[in-house]
Amino acid sequence: MTDYIGYEALSQAAMRGVVREALRRGKTNGGLPGEHHFYISFRTRAPGVKIPPQLVQRFPEEMTIVVQHQYWDLEVHEGHFEIVLKFSGVPQHLSIPLAAITRFVDPSVNFGIAFESQSKDAGVIAPAPTAPIEEPAPTPKVAGETVVSLDAFRRK
Structure with a gap:
């Protein structure tokens, strides 16, 4: 059957709206409330991504950023967000x-979303994990271009 409504695309857009609103709530409150903090993985070469060339070279496919204590100038727009983070002690926009975005995780409340790659059919592929989340190291890491299961964030 043909899906003329496009439920997969609608679902993905709605879940990206959750990410946008979570970032906005952090912005409007002058920082993330309570113990909330975010791990945001994204494709570094996706259309519209603007990061310094040395970060693209270091993370040619995907990287994960941590939005917790040391971030500045968070601006949340309808289709993107901007932030300043330090890499090796140097602030980068x-x-x-x-x-x-391929993954969004807030381990403080055991919430996570994973999105399929743009090259595949659009849609959310993983619900919020059911087990407590293990926080990854606070430095960005390289991951493959394919979506990684949220099992990587689960406590062992």
Whole structure:
């Protein structure tokens, strides 16, 4: 059957809206409330991603950023967000389209979303994990271009 309504695309857009609103709530409250903090993985070469060339060279496919204590100038727009983070002690400006995000995790409340790659059918592929989440190291890491299961964030 043909899906003329496009439920997969609608679902993905709705879940990206959750990410946008979570970032906005952090912005409007002058920082993330309570113990909330975010791990945001995104494709570094996706259309619209603007990060320094040395970060693209270091993370040619995907990287994960941590939004917790040391971030500045968070601006949340309809289709992207901008943030300043330090890499090796040097502040760097990043502009990340919501469409480039592959994973969003808030381990403080055991919430996570994973999105399929743009090259595949659009849609959310993983619900919030049911087991407590193990926090990854607070430095960005390289991951493959394919979506990684949220099992990588689960406590062992």
